[in-house]
Amino acid sequence: MKTRMTELFGIEHPIMLSGMNWLTTPKLAAAVSNAGGLGVLAGSHYDKDGIREAIRELRELTDKPFGINLVLGVGTRELISVVIEEKVPVLNYALGRPPQIAPVIEAVHEYGGKVIGTTAFVRHALRSEQLGSDAVIITGYEAASHSGNVGALVLVPSISSAVKVPCIGAGGYTDGKGLVAALALGAEGIAMGTRLAATQEAEVADAIREVWLKATIEDTVIDPAFDGINCRVIRNKAAQDLLEKNRWPIIDAIQAGLHMKKALNLSYPEVIRTARAIKGQESGVGGGKRSWASTMRFAVGSRLFAKATTDGDPVNGILMCGQGAGHIEDIPTVAEVIQRTIAEAEDIIRAASAKLA
Ligand SMILES: Cc1cc2nc3c(=O)[nH]c(=O)nc-3n(C[C@H](O)[C@H](O)[C@H](O)COP(=O)(O)O)c2cc1C
Incomplete structure (x- = not known):
């Protein structure tokens, strides 16, 4: 072709x-x-x-x-x-x-x-x-x-x-x-x-392959709750938690910031500068800038995405996934x-x- x-x-x-x-x-x-x-x-x-x-x-x-x-x-x-x-x-x-x-x-x-x-x-x-x-x-x-x-x-x-x-x-x-x-x-x-x-x-991980095999076309959800802009993921426990309560995940965002500080060996002013820079980024949906709530969700989501894909945790991690997973057998x-x-x-x-x- x-x-x-x-x-x-x-x-x-x-x-x-x-x-x-x-x-x-x-x-x-x-x-x-x-x-x-x-x-x-x-x-x-x-x-x-x-x-x-x-x-x-x-x-x-x-x-x-x-x-x-x-x-x-x-x-x-x-x-x-x-x-x-x-x-x-x-x-x-x-x-x-x-x-x-x-x-x-x-x-x-x-x-x-x-x-x-x-x-x-x-x-x-x-x-x-x-x-x-x-x-x-x-x-x-x-x-x-x-x-x-x-x-x-x-x-x-x-x-x-x-x-x-x-x-x-x-x-x-x-x-x-x-x-x-x-x-x-x-x-x-x-x-x-x-x-x-x-x-x-x-x-x-095989656990993630299992998720794709079992998913139906109805099993994903799209929402800004996961990383601050509309994002489609598998509707699992972690996704449900963020959908139900964490609209302003202040504590989780601070933890994620500290994690990033350690992982990237940043000073506190550098962490704050990075957060401000992320906030200033184009949101991708309509081109507007992120709000502080969206920036916090980004910090939280980034860790949870890696938990699903890198750590292979299909329950506590957030797995980005398309509706087409319902066609994977x-x-x-x-x-x-x-x-x-x-x-x-x-x-x-x-x-x-x-x-x-
Ligand atoms: C785990 C995961 C990570 C992704 N990371 C990126 C990325 O780093 N950059 C990007 O442009 N799109 C990223 N995407 C989106 C894909 O490029 C693509 O748009 C999407 O997977 C297409 O939908 P489909 O999965 O139904 O084929 C990611 C998707 C998944 C599932």
């Missing part, structure tokens, strides 16, 4: 791995690239040395194109420099403000790299294109983690007809039906998050997911074409 997405990135299939902090490891991203898709490693949770090491590990595991995903904002300047120094083939950014985004796109283009902007709003997609992005990801309401309020059926055609660059659908894509739907809506391919995380190559290899997605999509297109006669 050839589309503007496969041409742009020099890949075989119009499928990419969504960047997912903690879940996308070099091994998983390399498996996607080796299977003919675009493997993407989320890098925002690394420090400068960690991300360089991860990029080099990824290069050892694949000689195919791959990408790094960065959520632009506080503390990302050093990570961006490493991505540029290492001449990463594709940079996928999320959030960020134009004065930060524009020079990054220019620097990546200078060494011949490509840039994908992640968007959930028509105006953000137009802005990303104006700033020079080579493609945009369109994140629908079905997606794990952050999105706007509009589902793919309406959002993808709105954005794909507004911009000229290739569009990539994200959120809820788990199979060939999703790929054909995305193509029909004007996208050039899809990004898979939860589906490609539920594979043999993902380095995640096995834990295949990455290559199997990609091959059967393409095979199913081709069958659907052939069957649909036959109906024309």
Whole structure:
């Protein structure tokens, strides 16, 4: 299957791995690239040395194109420099403000790299294109983690007809039906998050795989309670607790701040400066800034997200998860997911074409 997405990135299939902090490891991203898709490693949770090491590990595991995903904002300047120094083939950014985004796109283009902007709003997609992005990801309401309020059926055609660059659908894509739907809506391919995380190559606890296998399409919830902006997660005990009581999680936020102070070896003034910088960030939903309550929830949520994905605790951790988890019924290899997605999509297109006669 050839589309503007496969041409742009020099890949075989119009499928990419969504960047997912903690879940996308070099091994998983390399498996996607080796299977003919675009493997993407989320890098925002690394420090400068960690991300360089991860990029080099990824290069050892694949000689195919791959990408790094960065959520632009506080503390990302050093990570961006490493991505540029290492001449990463594709940079996928999320959030960020134009004065930060524009020079990054220019620097990546200078060494011949490509840039994908992640968007959930028509105006953000137009802005990303104006700033020079080579493609945009369109994140629908079905997606794990952050999105706007509009589902793919309406959002993808709105954005794909507004911009000229290739569009990539994200959120809820788990199979060939999703790929054909995305193509029909004007996208050039899809990004898979939860589906490609539920594979043999993902380095995640069996308890988390069980959650994906058992989940129905009704088992996620989207709310700002988890990290201060609308975020879709599995409705488990930890999520229920935050939904019911923690609208102003002052004590938990102080604990999270102290944890961050220790982990990053920060002074108290540095912790306060970081909190103020996070508060000043674009919220992603409508582009407004965070409130202090939202900043506190961000501090609390960041710890609980890692508890689910890194510690493998599906009860006390918060697991970001898409509605598409309801369609996941096995834990295949990455290559199997990609091959059967393409095979199913081709069958659907052939069957649909036959109906024309
Ligand atoms: C655990 C987890 C972590 C995520 N971290 C990031 C991230 O660091 N950067 C980003 O742009 N999106 C992040 N996302 C969102 C994904 O990139 C993508 O939009 C989403 O998984 C697509 O929905 P799907 O899971 O239904 O395929 C994350 C998603 C999950 C599940």
